Amino acid sequence: MENLSYLFAAYAAVWVLLFVYVVVLSRRNRALEREIDELRQLLQRHQAS
């Protein structure tokens, strides 16, 4: 099938870049949520003491 490699390259580029972006964002969001929980616990400890 002529030009199949170009078709594959275009769709591969789209899916790879989208996937990488989503994974990076999700990891950052989870890390930030963990940090918020830790800071919340730190604040509660200081308020209790």
Add this chain to the structure above:
Amino acid sequence: MSSNRRLIDLILAPLAGLGMLLAIYMVFIYVPSDQAQGIVQRIFYFHVPLAIMTFLAFGVVAVASVMFLWQGTRFWDRLAHSAAEVGMLFCTLVLITGPIWARPVWGTWWTWDARLTTTLILWLIYAAYLMMRTVSGPGDQGARYAAILGIVGAVDIPIINRSVYWWRTIHPAVLVTREGSSGLNDPRMQATLGFCFVAFFLLFVWLVWVRNENARLRDAVEGMRQHVLTGHEA
């Protein structure tokens, strides 16, 4: 994340994912190949929606930037920054998929055609916007300068859109040809393109939502750090 935010994420993410999977089915199974260009024409079903969503993203940047300059609230600034980042991703994909399509059809990866050149300019403008946001750090002044750039940069969008009519260009005018008709003759092609628009719109909304959550969480972390420091000093 609050329960409402989780609910929104639980609705948007599967919708976007399902939409994209169905789009793939329509592009590779449902729609017939173009008689003139063959299978490489199927790149178009992602390339065109990516371009339209790029315009939407930078339009959101411009509107949110205006609102931020007017009202000064972090909500609008976060939305502008989030839309700009997603818009850059989509614009990058436009500039990748376009040349991949062009190579077998035009015999060249790139030409300084009006539409390609103005799209590249758009990419450079918003790359500068994101660099400005990164370099300036937190605080209103950098955000204000970036907002002005975001508003000015949006001027390029109608120029890109009209470029195939204003200048002599080899870029296809597909949705509305120079003669005024649609460039797609087969109803299955029209349906596939229409569905891809919907799928990419859902994807765009979800990505902006996730990126905006990221910005909101960063603001929350910064606020709590300040609170902890204040508590230490007190």
